[in-house]
Structures are given as C-alpha cells and as structure tokens.
Amino acid sequence: MRKVLEGEITEMDSLIGRDGDVKSVLSILYFARMSFCEIEDESVKKWMEVARKEYGCVVESLPAKYLKEVKARKVVVSEGIKVERRKDKEILPIEGERNILITSALPYVNNVPHLGNIIGCVLSADVYSRFCRLKGYNSLFICGTDEYGTATETKALEEGISCQELCDRFHKIHSDVYKWFDIDFDSFGRTTTPSQTEIAQDIFLKLNKNGHLQKETVSQLYSESCKMFLADRYVEGTCPLCGYNDARGDQCDSCGKLLNAMELKNPRCKIDGSTPIIKESTHVFIKLNDLQQKCEDFVKESSLKGQWSHNSVSVTNAWFKEGLKPRCITRDLKWGTPVPLEELKEKVFYVWFDAPIGYLSITAEYTKNWEKWWKNPDNVQLYQFMGKDNVPFHTVIFPCSLLGTGDSFTMLHHLSTTEYLNYETGKFSKSRNVGVFGHNVVDSGIPSSIWRYYLLSNRPEQDDSTFLWDDFAAKTNSELLANLGNFVSRTTKFLSAKYNGIVPNATLGDLENKFIEKINEELQVYNQNMEAVKIKAGLKSAMAISALGNLYLTEAKIDNNLFLNHRERCDTVLAFSLNIVYILSSLLYPFIPAACDSILEQLNAPLRFIPTAFSIDLLGGHQIGVPTHLFKKIEEAKIDELKKLYSGSA
Template sequence: MSFELFGEKGGSILSVVNNLKIAVASSIFLPSLKLKFDEDQEKLALKDKKSEFRLIEPNAIVKYLGSISNNNTKSFFQKSSLIEYEESEIYSSLVNNNFENINFSKINIDKVDSKSVEQIILFSSLYPFVSKLNENEQPLWFKEFSKIPEVSQNIALITSTIKVERLKDVNDGHVNVEPGYEVKTFDGEILPKEGEKNILITSALPYVNNVPHLGNIVGSVLSADIYSRYCKSRNYNSLFICGTDEYGTATETKALEEKVSPMDLCTKYFKIHSDVYKWFQIGFDYFGRTTTDKQTEIAQEIFLKLNENGFLETQVMKQLYCPEHQGYLADRYVEGECPKCHYEDARGDQCDLCGNLLDPFELINPRCKLDNSRPEPRNSEHVFLSLQKLEPKLREWVEKASAEGNWSKNARTITNSWLNEGLKPRCITRDLKWGTPVPLEEFKDKVLYVWFDAPIGYISITANYSNDNWKKWWKNPENVQLYQFMGKDNVPFHTVVFPSTEIGTGENWTLLHHLSTTEYLQYEGGKFSKSRSIGVFGDNAEASGVPPSVWRYYLSSIRPETSDSQFSWAEFVSKNNNELLANLGNLVNRLVKFVNAKYNGVIPKTQINVTLIEGHEAVMADINSLLKQYVEEMEAVHLRKGLEIAMAISSRGNQFLQENKLDNSLYENSPAKCDAVILVGLNIIYLISAIISPYMPETTKQISEMLNAPLLKIPDEFKILLKEGHCINKAQYLFKRIDEKKVDEWRGRYGGKQEKEKKKEDSKKKK
C-alpha cells in the first residue's frame, strides 16, 4: 500500500486536535508517511494512491495506522472505554469550547506508551485545554507523554501554522457579545408576553391548484418572511403563520380534471408548495392547511355567531350549472365567445384577448371547460353576509387602523373604493361538496364560500400550532399587532370582508394593524403563465443552480411595492455580479482573508486605538445615520428600501477600507493603525450580517461562522462588539460569478412558446 496523509486546513481548536492526532500517529506507526497540507484538500484524509481505500475520520485514521503497525487489523475494530469517553464527552467539550466538565478521574493511565492508540487520541484531544494549565495542574501522564520526541516535534509542527496564542491565550469559541445584542432563541411554543412587543404575521394563503411563480412568492410569503425575520432579529416576540388554502370550486374542478379526489389533489400541492418555500428558506413558525377539523370548528362557530347577531340573510342567485358532471361552474370554468371582441376562448370572468371583465351569462355559445357541454342557468338560494349593516363600524375601524398601522397606499386606495361605492350583501355559500359545511339544516348541502372561509384559515392554522392558546394571539388586541402580506388582488377580502366578519361576531378579535401589499411582478415584459410555459416558477428557481440567497436578494430588490416591476434575466445576473459579489462579497472576503493571512485570524490583544483611523468619527456617524434609516424603513415595512440601505452600509464598509488603504504596506509600516482598521472593519461586517439577515439568512449564517460569533440582533446603534483577542475562522465564498451567457439560455428555457418561435424566425433570417 502507498499512503498519502492530508491534514485539515484552518486554525480552529478542532482542526489542531485532528491534525495532531494523525501527525503523531503517522510519526510513531509509519514514519515514512509525511503529513501534507494540500491547497485542494479541504479536509483531512488517509488515502491509498493505488486503490480506492480512504479514511477521513481522525480517530479511525489513528486506529488504522496502529493496526497495520502491529500487523493486527482486528485491533482496528476493537472498542475502548477511554476512546468512547474521548469521542463523547471530550469531543463535546471541544465543539462547545467548554472543558469544565472533563473528568480526569476517568482517565486511568499508569504507564506512558507511545504506541498506544488510546493515549495518542486522548493526549491530542486534551492538548488545547491541558496545555493552558499550570505545570503543577497537568496530569503526570500528560506531561510525560508530551516529552516523547514524535509528540513534541508534531506539537511544534502543527502549532507553527497557527499561532500558539490561538491555543493558549485566546477564546476560540463564539464571542460573548454584550447583554441584549444576541438574537434570542425560542424553545417550544411562541406565545404573546405581557409588556413585550408581540407581532402576529400572516401571508396570503397560497391556493393549491398550481406551482407558485416568483410573483406569488415575492408578493406574499417572501415579503412576510423578510418582515418576520426582521422582527425576530430585533428580538420582538413574533409568530409567522401561513398554510395552503385548499377548499373551493377551483380545487373541486381541478380534481375532476386530474381524476383524483380533492383531498389527494390538495395533499399533492401542499407538498409542492412546502418544498418550494423550504428551498426559498421561508421561515414559517408553522405552515398548515385549511382542510382540518379546527378550520371546520372555528369557521362554523363564527358563521353561527354572525347568524345569531343578525348579520346573515338569504338571497336567490342565478348560476350556470353543468348537467354533464352535475356541478355549478365557477366563472373561470365557463368558456365561450367574447361578446365584445368575439375571441372564441374567452373565460366567464375575463377575455384574455381584449382584457374586458365579463359576466358568464354574457358569453356567446357558453361551454363547460371540463367537458364542453352546454351549461344551463339555475336558481339557488344562498346565505349572504350583510355588509351593509356592518358598514358603519367597519368605516370607523378602517379610518383608525389604516392611519395607525400605516397601510400601504394601494391597500388604502382599494379599500376606500369599496367603501365609496357602498357595501352590499355578499354571498358566503356555494353549491359544492368540497368545503366547510354550512352549519344550518336548510343549507346542509352547501359549503362556505372560499373567500369567507380562507381568512379564517389564519386562525385555525394558529389553533393547530398552539391548540387552545390560539386565542392569546387572535383575541388579544391590547397586546398583539397583526401584520398581513399579500398581492393587491386580495386586499378587499382582508380589509372589508374578513374584518366585517370579526366585528359582526361581537367578540374581541385581534384585527388587522398593518397591511403590506404589492403590485404585479411581470416576466420579461409579459405575464407569468404556467400553461404557456412562460416565467420562472418555484421549482425552476431551484433547478437553476443559483443559491436561494441570490434569488431572495433579487426578488426583494425589485419587490413591486408602489408599481408593477419586471423580472429580467439580465438584471438578475447583473445584480449578482455587480452588487452581491462586487460589494458585499468583496468586503467580507477581502477583510477576513487579510486577518487570517496577517494576524493568524486573531484580532490583536493589545489595546487598540481607533482614533488612529483618519475620519474615524465620520465613518461611525455615516454608519449610524444609515442604520437609523434602515430601522425606520423596516419598521414601516418598506422592505425594498431597507435592502437598499443595507447594501449602502456595505458600500460604506468598502469605502472605509479604501480610505485607510488596508494592504501589506499598512500592516508593515503602520501596525497600530492597521490593527484599528481591522477591528472596526470586522465589526462593520458583523453589523451587516445582522441587517441582511431578513433578506439572506444563509449568507448571515456564513458570515457569523467566518467571524466565529453568534447571530447579532439588529441594533439601534453601531458598536464595537468583536473585541481584542477574538479569533475568527477562515474565509468562505459568499457568492459566485454568473456567466452572462446564462441570460440567453435561461430566457430561452423560460420564455414559453413565443420565445421559441422568435428564435426560429431569427435563425431563418440569419440563413
């Protein structure tokens, strides 16, 4: 066998331990085998160059070298109580940088033996801790073992690449930031707390009849997630609830199309949605469904309370009925000739050709979309919510809530347009089998209308999350503020119908505080369309190979807050290369690499004088001014502006390094100033890791790992929290450059039939 032995790069305590184990073992058991640190080899390994044999776990490497040295390969598989102790308790202490619980009484070694696998493993694991003790505190066995030539030589070899201070004088674990600056973690159920800021966050429940596209994602769940992560990073007591909306005509009809039961259809799309949101790193506290017993129980209870209070009435409706599959048709499932432009495939709610809104009874030669049979009009008695009776109280609430909660402009405009027209009774039942049953005997064959039922889903999903504690969130307006996120199409159901429903029960509901809505996200100048293969849908984003952080950043940067915005592949690539990579990635990579190269990853322990930095007060003032703006914009739920300011702080960090000319010359000729620059620079990066966390949580995690620091709370003021003597870890690449050639490839793949036809025509012209 011809072996190669590779050490583990990096300067963490665990790396030192792993390298020491295999270096000592190879020197003792196989002296001809020399330890290498290959630039292409990220992790340690023992490899046979001639075969495919390979070991990567340090203890396994030590045991294997020992077994081939004494020609007893069976010893490789033998168990040892001392090694089990090292692999459990001592290893745990190494990972957590906490050696207080190590029990030396469990280590019973009477005689030093350089060829003992147990002793090599134990000594190497204990070295970072015991070497810091006074000599009279060190176990006699440990002191004697350290004098073995192969051991002492390898201690010098391993620690020569990492300053001894890292092992002896510097806390190599996470920095303990000042009280109040670390992000809190929540164990168990999240509930409102008296005297704290309690934020309840929902995003519009996605409907389960298709894969969500980027417009759906940015308009609801991503926007809500950004704000939820902001709240959690401010240590607000916040709960983020969402789930799939599963009842209604569209579900029942699509189930007929796919020849499955409605529940099977919902289960299929629930998983599709869950997988998409998981990949996009949407951090729901609970993602549920509306097809639950809790939904039935709470929705029926609200319905009966409205009936008891006199806010329900009955009316007869004329609807189109399909005699072929024996079901009433939703407007979109009626097709025919448009009476205005005579397009033959107009839908009952709108004509795709001329854009006019339609009534299904207007269509010429109407047909059922499912089976092409001719629908017939039928009368059916239904229950209506008496919005006209609730209008005075609703108006009073809208005026107060929209001002106090600072609703988005389009939310106020759409709500006021409904109120200005005067509210009318609204039908809240349907002739379907798939839905929450109407709890009245005379309407037992009907179900609740999905737009009456679905908003109650927020409550039932919370109830499925916290059982009887859901009322602490939903019937606690004195202590809870409700923030809701959605596209503008959903506004009236959340500012008129749902609040009227809550008010009509006469109970003390937590009503909407802030409503954040978006306009439309267009795709390359047109509309997203699954049927026409136009646009990027949730699963396509994952298939692109571009990380979620980049997608989250781009979508946040073009969030259609006040007007429609456009998804552009060229802009997508440009923002990755010229903003994420050149701005944020460059700042973090440049500084972390410099500190590792020049300072062995340690902020100098000497007293650093930041006043040596030219313009020190100016940079602190600039960052604090930007930070104040950031917090103000995020509190107002101006998410796009918040991201712009976060990147402006990153740009100011790059400017700071340029102004102070951080390079080899500064390190050699002005070491005290260089020390101050890296101290301030690392703390700027630490601040940036916090303020980008709502947008790019994975990037924040990477930066925290590099800085060897806990997740930082978004502060009100920039402070120096990483102090002298703190160790950081090696650099990681946050972002990768995207080849501009990908633009044409992606545009062709997701441009639909039109793009493919256009390419054919262009090809013909060239010929």
C-alpha cells in the same frame, strides 16, 4: 488549558530555540495546531509572533482534522447582543411586550408557486418576521395552503384524482419550495382541518344570530351535461368590461375586475365546454351593507395607525364609495367547509369567506391557546402580506365577517401589498412554460440568497416590476459579489492571513468617527424603513452600509505596508471593518439568511440583534473562523441557458 497543551509545548521545545528562531519546517504543523488554542506560555507566544509572518496563510488550507477545532475557537463578544435561535416551544403573546402576529396570503394549493407568488406574500412576510425577531419583538408567523373551493375541485377533476390527494401533493410541493427559499414560518398549515370547520362555522352562526345573513334564491348557471350547478371557476367567457375572452366567472385576469359568472358573455362550462343554462338555487348572503359603517370606521383608524400601503387604501375606499352590497358566501360544491344549516347542508362556504378564516384555524392547529393571538386586540398587532388582488377580501369581507360576530377579534393593523411581478416580456404561465416557478429555482443551482436578494431588490411595491435575467445577473455580480462579498472577503482574509484570525484591539480615530456618523445615519434610515415595512428601502440602506465598508478600507489604505509599518493603525482598521461586517450580518439576515449564516460562521460569532447605532461588539482576542467566498459570479453562458429554458420555447 496548560494541561491540555503540555504535550504540545514539550514537543515544541525540541523544535524552537529560546531566542524565537524558527528552526524546522515541521514548525508549520505546530503553528497550525496552536493557531486554534489559547496560549499562556511566553516562549510559545514569542515563537508564534515570529512564525505568524511566515505561516499566516496556512490557516486557510488546514487539513480537515484541524477544521473540527474551529468551533472551539475563542469567542469574545459584547454581552446582550446575542439572539436566541427559535426553539421548539409554543409562542404566545407576552404581557408588556410588543406582540406581532404576521400572516402571508394563503397560496392556492392547485399549482406550483412562481416568483410573483413568492415575492407577493411569503417572502415579503418572512423578511418582516425575521426583522421582528432580530429586534426582540415577540412575533408569530402563520401561513398555509388554501385547499378548499372551486379551484381545487376543478384541478382534481382535470387530473382524475380526489381533492384530498391533490391537496396532499401540492401542500408538500409548496412546503418544499418555501423551505428551499428559507421561508421560516412558525407554522405552515392547511385549511382542510377540523379547526377550520369549527371556527368558520362558529363565525357563520354568530353572523346568522346577529341578523347579518340572509337567504336568497338566485339564478345560476347549470350544466345539463354535467348535471351540476357551475361555481364561478367552472365558468369561462368574455369579460363584459374589457372584452377579454378567457375571463373567469369570479374575476377577469386582464382588467382585474371582480365578476359574477352570470355577467360573462358567451359563457361556457370549463369541464366540457358546453353552454350552460340558467337555473335557480338558494344561497346565503352576508349583508355587507349593514356592516359598512363599522368597517369604514375600522379602516379609517387602522390604515392611519398601521400605515397601510397606498394601493391598499385606494382599493378599499373604492369599494366603500361604490357602496357595499350583500355578497354570496355559499357555493354548490362538495369540497369545502359545510354550511351548518340543515336546509343547506349540501352546500359549502365560498372560498373567500372561508379562506381568511384559515389564518385563525392554522393558528389553532399550532396552539390550543389561539384566541390569545386572535382575540386580543389590545396586546397584539396584526400584520398581513399579500398581492394587490387580495386586498378587498382582507380589508372589507374578512373584517366585516369578524366585526359582525360581536366578538373582540384582533383586527388588521398593517397591510403590506405588492403590485404584479411580470416575467421578461409578459406574464408567468405554467401551461406555456413561460417564467420561473418554485421547482425551477431549486433546479437552477443558484443559491437561495441570490434569488431572495433579486426578488426583494426588485419588489413591486408601487408599480408592477419585471423579472429580467440580464438584470438578475447584473445585480448579483455588481451588488452581492462586488459590494457585500468583496467587503466581507477583504476583511476576513486579511485578518486571517496577517493576524491568524485573532481580532486586535481598536483605537478609533478621526477616519473611523467620520464613517461611524455615516453608518449611524444609514442605520436610522434602515430601522425606520423596516418598522414601516418598506422592505426594498431597508435592503438599500443595508447595502449602502456595505458600500461604506468598502470605501473605508480604501481610504484607510489597508495593505501589507500598513500591517508591517503601522501595526497599531492596521489593528484599528481590521477591528473596525470586522465589526461593520458583524452589523451587516444582522441587517441583511432578514433578506439573505443563508449568506448571513455563512458570514456568522466565518466570524465565529452568534446571531446578533439589529442595532440602532454602531458599536464594537467583536472584541479584541476574538478568533474568527475560516474565510470563504460568499457568492460566485453568474456567467453570461448560464444566463443564456436559463433564458432559453423558461422562454416558452420548450
């Protein structure tokens, strides 16, 4: 380093006196230059101490050429806390480690996801996946677009394009939206693959071989004008249970009950509005009644060990109480996985038999060793995330399909479900321009971390919740900006201005020990909540630690007087606070990764593992980066603009 600085020091000798006096305005430039360097020369060190009082703030306004040197700043952190970023290598279960397989419900490919879709599955799963990585668990996060079935075929028919064209377009739309939201899948695939056909047909044939399937000739709605049998979603009508006029043939969106198209009152063809007739068709049914006991035993054990959410258990048990019945798993469609029986080769699998198998096939497209994840029940735990309307398909139909094969599949360990997220005064509706959808979020100009924070702090875990613009602004301004942003800014800017960004050594006293006790209590709660997938509670604990950081700075009375007259005490306050910031960067990384990347850049520190107790890990001599604002206030005018844009008035 001496050789590197030799020219700098020689030139500085003509500018500074050996007594340490600052003699020239040009010294500012040299002070800025030397701020990024490790100094050994004693005379230069002495001069820097004097100059720092005059020119400390210069670091915040350096020319661009100096900013390039930030990466070369000295990094002094504890050993063993650094998380290795994900590399382009195949992730497989590791013997002796905790192996966690994470899936989020496969979104339908026929529309743009709205905020309720995003919080209900992919965002919640992403938080837990990131938490697992920062705890050092060996995890794999799988998702993809659900592309087969009536919904896709109907949408393609409406738009006058092929199903494949529709799927290609919307797969990219979904992928782009999730990337903008910082959803970090290990694999985001799709169900229209050879692996899907191979695995789904294999499961079907094993169920057939084991006697768990039966054929039945059923009466089905048929459109004479369209010359086709009408699958569930091709039929609309009045719900026989609640009287809702626009119920679908498979489910009523008003009361949430699953239906059979034949049960609808005043049925009509979705394609042309004509009244369908009843005609017979042969289909395959899975005999869920034969598999009920096995499924009940699985649910009883798994829901207890895996701490399923209350609504998941109650919905599932309601199905068992009513008694499982044979359920049709084939459809008269063209777009789907073909049924591998010669006499039924013109039919395809029903989407809710086929779709959950997409988790397996997407994994198979990711790795040829997919069975190490999906046929490894002793070494892999399966965590699944979805909205409450998907529960019975994942706790009854899908498990029965796997159990009936006789293969040793990795079965569901933990199920995390959400209730519905509504918008202002009603439901999200793309057709009526009500609510915020993925592309709206991108166009809003509001950073992804703010959207993520609000959705996660408002996550509908026990009851339905509502997206409210005023609440969105309030939480951003009073929590993200006034709490977290304020604490990070107060700490890093003071350190930059007064210490030239170099972390001093700390001598912890009674005040620090008092706050360490409180921080450790919150860390324990945080880790317990996140392990149990209580995401909203985990976020609350992390923000409580940020609030403790602000309170500590207030009680420590950090100001210019403390720096000038009680330097050793000021050293401790800054070092202690900065290490709280460092802990927050890991606790909040699962929730707001982009904002935490900014914190890490300002700290000039690597991503760290989530701790179980407070420790000093940014050590004395570490040099931080350039402080910057984490968040900006959302003004009332901006909120009024967005309200009008997505209120349905357009």
